[in-house]
Amino acid sequence: MPVEYYLLGIFILVAFYTDVMYSRIPNVLNVAGVSVGLAYHAIQGGWTGFLHAVLAxxxxxxxxxxxxxxxxxxxxxxxxxxxxxxxxxxxxxxxSLMYSIVYAGIIGVIILLFRREFMQRINRIMKYFFGVILLRNRAAVTQITKENNLRFPFMYAVLPGVITTCYYFIR
Structure with missing residues (x-):
């Protein structure tokens, strides 16, 4: 398994812990992750590796x-x-982003089912969809951001998203 996966594993586990325990991912952790990634790829691939890491x-x-x-x-x-x-x-x-968003959707639906808000939210989403897509009413978009949205630490979805991606990349 490539070294960057071990580095990612350490980084993601620390980020998961801090996000779940303190509802934040410290800047120092993110800066360290970016710095280590850029340095690693610069050492491994020279300027090309560095530029690919910057692009990513x-x-x-x-x-x-x-x-x-x-x-x-x-x-x-x-x-x-x-x-x-x-x-x-x-x-x-x-x-990783794609899988994380899929997992976030699954987690969101599970939370809504337990809160028994599922049908209310589906009705609201359909109204917004109808207003934005069919009637071209932009006010519906601003209404979405004003509501009390479903919130949970995104790391609940990122961790399985990164693990799923790792599984498919290693195979």
Whole structure:
């Protein structure tokens, strides 16, 4: 197994612990993850490896930045994916993000089912969908951000997302 997966494992476990226990991922941890990833890939692949790590970090950061602006996640999660990209590369960070979003959806549905809010939320989503897509009413988008959205630590989804990605990359 490549060294970057061991580095990622340590990084993700520490990030998971801090996010679950303290509801935050410290900047020092994210900066360390990005720095270690950039240094590792610079040592392994020279300037090419360094530039690929920068591209992967930027991709993870920019994609999650959009979700941050929609208030779907916190700033620590955005920086976390920059570190994942720097440590593992572009393809890995994109797959990790995809699996993490899928797991977040599953976790969200499970939480809604236990809270018995599922049908109320589905009705609201359909109204927003109808308002935005069919009527082109942008006010529906601002209404979504004003509501009390379902919240849980994104690391609950990131950890299984990263593990799933690792499983498929190692095979």
């Amino acid at each position: 970090a930027a991709a993870g950061f920019v994609i999650l930045l959009f979700l941050y602006f929609m208030k779907a996640m916190e700033a620590g999660d955005v920086k976390l994916f920059a570190a994942i990209g720097a440590l593992t590369g572009l393809e890995y960070v994109l797959y």
